[in-house]
Amino acid sequence: MNRIIWLILIIFGIAWTAGCGGGGGGGGDGTTTATVTGRVVVFGTTTPISGATILSEGKTATADNAGNFTLPGLTTGSGTVTARENGYEDAVLAVTLVAGANALGDIGLSTSNPPPAPYTISGKVTIQGSADASGVVVEAVKGGTSEKMTTGSNGAFFLLVPPGTYTLTAAKTGYTASLPSIQVTVTDPNHPVKDRNFTLVKN
Secondary structure (H helix, E strand, O other), X not given: OHHXXXXXXXXXXXXXXXXXXXXXXXHHHOOOXXXXXXXXXXXXXXXXOOOOEEEEOOXXXXXXXXXXXXXXXXXXXXXXXXXXXXXXXXXXXXEEEOOEEEEXXXXXXXXXXXXXXXXXXXXXXEEOOOOOOOOOEEEEEEOOEEEEEEOOOOOEEEEOOOOEEEEEEEEOOOEEEOOOOEEEEEOOOOOOEOOOOEEEEEO
8 A cells, every 4th residue: 555655656746846847838828928119200390100110020019090019029139120111211220129118219201202301311221132232231420429320221320410520330230331431521511421332331
Protein backbone atom coordinates (compact mmCIF):
# COMPACT_ATOMS: atom_id res chain seq x y z
CA MET A 1 0.00 0.00 0.00
CA ASN A 2 2.82 2.38 0.92
CA ARG A 3 4.42 1.82 -2.49
CA ILE A 4 1.19 2.71 -4.24
CA ILE A 5 0.86 5.91 -2.20
CA TRP A 6 4.46 6.86 -3.02
CA LEU A 7 3.90 6.21 -6.71
CA ILE A 8 0.80 8.41 -6.68
CA LEU A 9 2.71 11.22 -4.96
CA ILE A 10 5.61 11.00 -7.43
CA ILE A 11 3.27 11.07 -10.45
CA PHE A 12 1.36 14.03 -8.97
CA GLY A 13 4.64 15.89 -8.35
CA ILE A 14 5.82 15.39 -11.96
CA ALA A 15 2.48 16.59 -13.33
CA TRP A 16 2.52 19.66 -11.05
CA THR A 17 6.09 20.57 -12.08
CA ALA A 18 5.26 20.24 -15.79
CA GLY A 19 2.19 22.42 -15.33
CA CYS A 20 4.24 25.16 -13.65
CA GLY A 21 6.86 25.01 -16.40
CA GLY A 22 4.22 25.37 -19.10
CA GLY A 23 2.74 28.41 -17.38
CA GLY A 24 6.17 30.06 -17.20
CA GLY A 25 6.58 29.79 -20.98
CA GLY A 26 3.57 32.05 -21.53
CA GLY A 27 5.47 34.94 -19.87
CA GLY A 28 7.77 35.16 -22.89
CA ASP A 29 5.02 36.82 -24.92
CA GLY A 30 5.44 40.14 -23.08
CA THR A 31 7.76 41.67 -25.69
CA THR A 32 5.19 43.79 -27.56
CA THR A 33 4.81 46.36 -24.82
CA ALA A 34 5.49 49.65 -26.64
CA THR A 35 2.88 52.19 -27.70
CA VAL A 36 3.56 55.10 -30.08
CA THR A 37 1.55 58.30 -30.18
CA GLY A 38 1.78 61.39 -32.33
CA ARG A 39 0.08 63.69 -34.80
CA VAL A 40 0.18 63.67 -38.60
CA VAL A 41 0.29 67.15 -40.17
CA VAL A 42 0.96 68.82 -43.50
CA PHE A 43 4.72 69.35 -43.62
CA GLY A 44 5.82 72.77 -42.41
CA THR A 45 2.42 73.54 -40.86
CA THR A 46 0.22 72.48 -37.96
CA THR A 47 -2.63 71.49 -40.29
CA PRO A 48 -3.74 67.96 -39.31
CA ILE A 49 -4.13 65.17 -41.86
CA SER A 50 -7.13 63.18 -40.70
CA GLY A 51 -7.43 59.61 -41.90
CA ALA A 52 -3.67 59.14 -42.40
CA THR A 53 -2.48 55.57 -41.84
CA ILE A 54 0.33 54.78 -39.41
CA LEU A 55 2.10 51.44 -39.87
CA SER A 56 4.67 49.47 -37.92
CA GLU A 57 5.38 45.73 -37.64
CA GLY A 58 2.29 44.93 -39.68
CA LYS A 59 0.06 46.84 -37.25
CA THR A 60 -1.89 49.94 -38.31
CA ALA A 61 -3.67 52.91 -36.79
CA THR A 62 -5.67 55.76 -38.32
CA ALA A 63 -5.25 59.43 -37.47
CA ASP A 64 -8.38 61.07 -36.09
CA ASN A 65 -9.85 64.41 -37.18
CA ALA A 66 -7.14 66.26 -35.26
CA GLY A 67 -4.40 64.13 -36.87
CA ASN A 68 -3.69 62.33 -33.60
CA PHE A 69 -2.98 58.60 -33.46
CA THR A 70 -2.13 55.83 -31.01
CA LEU A 71 -0.53 52.57 -32.15
CA PRO A 72 -0.14 49.99 -29.34
CA GLY A 73 1.31 46.50 -29.17
CA LEU A 74 4.74 47.14 -30.72
CA THR A 75 7.99 45.41 -29.87
CA THR A 76 10.54 47.36 -27.85
CA GLY A 77 13.86 48.19 -29.49
CA SER A 78 14.80 49.53 -32.91
CA GLY A 79 12.25 49.72 -35.71
CA THR A 80 10.44 52.04 -38.09
CA VAL A 81 7.10 53.84 -38.05
CA THR A 82 5.55 54.95 -41.35
CA ALA A 83 2.87 57.62 -41.84
CA ARG A 84 0.97 57.44 -45.14
CA GLU A 85 -1.86 59.26 -46.87
CA ASN A 86 -3.01 59.52 -50.49
CA GLY A 87 -1.52 62.53 -52.24
CA TYR A 88 1.48 62.73 -49.89
CA GLU A 89 4.91 61.16 -49.70
CA ASP A 90 5.37 58.52 -46.99
CA ALA A 91 7.24 59.63 -43.88
CA VAL A 92 9.39 56.85 -42.46
CA LEU A 93 10.79 57.35 -38.95
CA ALA A 94 13.59 55.28 -37.47
CA VAL A 95 12.68 54.76 -33.81
CA THR A 96 13.99 53.06 -30.71
CA LEU A 97 10.99 52.12 -28.61
CA VAL A 98 10.88 51.56 -24.88
CA ALA A 99 8.23 49.76 -22.88
CA GLY A 100 5.16 51.90 -22.36
CA ALA A 101 4.39 55.19 -24.10
CA ASN A 102 6.60 56.64 -26.86
CA ALA A 103 5.61 60.14 -28.05
CA LEU A 104 6.76 60.87 -31.62
CA GLY A 105 5.38 64.40 -31.82
CA ASP A 106 4.31 65.84 -35.17
CA ILE A 107 5.00 63.82 -38.33
CA GLY A 108 4.95 66.05 -41.41
CA LEU A 109 3.85 64.68 -44.78
CA SER A 110 4.75 66.53 -47.97
CA THR A 111 3.62 66.20 -51.55
CA SER A 112 6.11 65.57 -54.36
CA ASN A 113 6.15 69.34 -54.89
CA PRO A 114 7.75 71.76 -52.41
CA PRO A 115 5.45 72.47 -49.48
CA PRO A 116 4.20 75.98 -48.88
CA ALA A 117 6.67 78.35 -47.22
CA PRO A 118 8.29 78.64 -44.83
CA TYR A 119 11.29 76.46 -45.57
CA THR A 120 14.87 77.60 -46.08
CA ILE A 121 16.81 74.55 -47.33
CA SER A 122 15.61 72.02 -49.87
CA GLY A 123 17.06 69.25 -51.97
CA LYS A 124 16.74 65.63 -52.93
CA VAL A 125 18.29 62.33 -51.91
CA THR A 126 18.90 59.60 -54.47
CA ILE A 127 19.75 56.02 -53.55
CA GLN A 128 21.94 54.41 -56.16
CA GLY A 129 20.19 51.53 -57.92
CA SER A 130 16.83 52.15 -56.27
CA ALA A 131 13.74 54.19 -57.11
CA ASP A 132 12.78 54.33 -53.42
CA ALA A 133 14.68 56.97 -51.41
CA SER A 134 12.52 56.80 -48.29
CA GLY A 135 13.85 56.58 -44.76
CA VAL A 136 16.85 58.90 -45.17
CA VAL A 137 17.36 61.30 -42.27
CA VAL A 138 18.49 64.71 -43.53
CA GLU A 139 19.78 67.04 -40.82
CA ALA A 140 21.03 70.62 -40.75
CA VAL A 141 23.28 71.42 -37.76
CA LYS A 142 24.69 74.75 -36.57
CA GLY A 143 26.16 74.72 -33.08
CA GLY A 144 23.33 73.74 -30.79
CA THR A 145 20.69 74.29 -33.50
CA SER A 146 19.45 71.25 -35.39
CA GLU A 147 16.59 70.59 -37.78
CA LYS A 148 15.91 67.28 -39.50
CA MET A 149 13.33 65.32 -41.46
CA THR A 150 12.98 61.83 -42.87
CA THR A 151 12.50 61.52 -46.62
CA GLY A 152 9.57 59.94 -48.38
CA SER A 153 9.96 57.65 -51.38
CA ASN A 154 10.87 60.49 -53.79
CA GLY A 155 13.77 61.61 -51.57
CA ALA A 156 12.73 65.28 -51.41
CA PHE A 157 13.52 67.20 -48.23
CA PHE A 158 12.59 70.65 -46.94
CA LEU A 159 14.03 72.19 -43.77
CA LEU A 160 13.18 75.38 -41.93
CA VAL A 161 16.16 77.00 -40.17
CA PRO A 162 17.05 80.59 -39.27
CA PRO A 163 19.82 82.44 -41.17
CA GLY A 164 23.31 81.06 -40.65
CA THR A 165 25.79 78.49 -41.95
CA TYR A 166 24.80 74.86 -41.46
CA THR A 167 26.32 71.43 -41.96
CA LEU A 168 23.86 69.34 -43.92
CA THR A 169 24.03 65.53 -43.76
CA ALA A 170 22.00 62.61 -45.11
CA ALA A 171 22.07 59.24 -43.34
CA LYS A 172 20.41 55.86 -43.60
CA THR A 173 21.46 52.64 -41.91
CA GLY A 174 23.37 50.41 -44.33
CA TYR A 175 24.21 53.24 -46.74
CA THR A 176 27.02 55.75 -47.24
CA ALA A 177 26.54 59.24 -48.68
CA SER A 178 28.78 60.17 -51.62
CA LEU A 179 29.26 63.53 -49.85
CA PRO A 180 29.72 63.20 -46.07
CA SER A 181 28.27 66.69 -45.62
CA ILE A 182 27.37 69.90 -47.43
CA GLN A 183 27.92 73.42 -46.05
CA VAL A 184 24.83 75.57 -46.56
CA THR A 185 24.52 79.27 -45.81
CA VAL A 186 21.05 80.72 -45.37
CA THR A 187 21.02 84.52 -45.62
CA ASP A 188 17.39 85.37 -46.33
CA PRO A 189 14.45 83.32 -44.98
CA ASN A 190 12.39 84.49 -47.95
CA HIS A 191 14.82 82.96 -50.47
CA PRO A 192 15.34 79.24 -49.80
CA VAL A 193 18.63 77.52 -50.61
CA LYS A 194 17.64 74.86 -53.15
CA ASP A 195 19.08 71.81 -54.89
CA ARG A 196 21.36 70.61 -52.12
CA ASN A 197 21.36 66.99 -53.22
CA PHE A 198 22.81 63.74 -51.90
CA THR A 199 23.43 60.31 -53.41
CA LEU A 200 23.57 57.29 -51.10
CA VAL A 201 25.29 54.01 -51.95
CA LYS A 202 24.53 50.68 -50.27
CA ASN A 203 27.43 49.46 -48.11
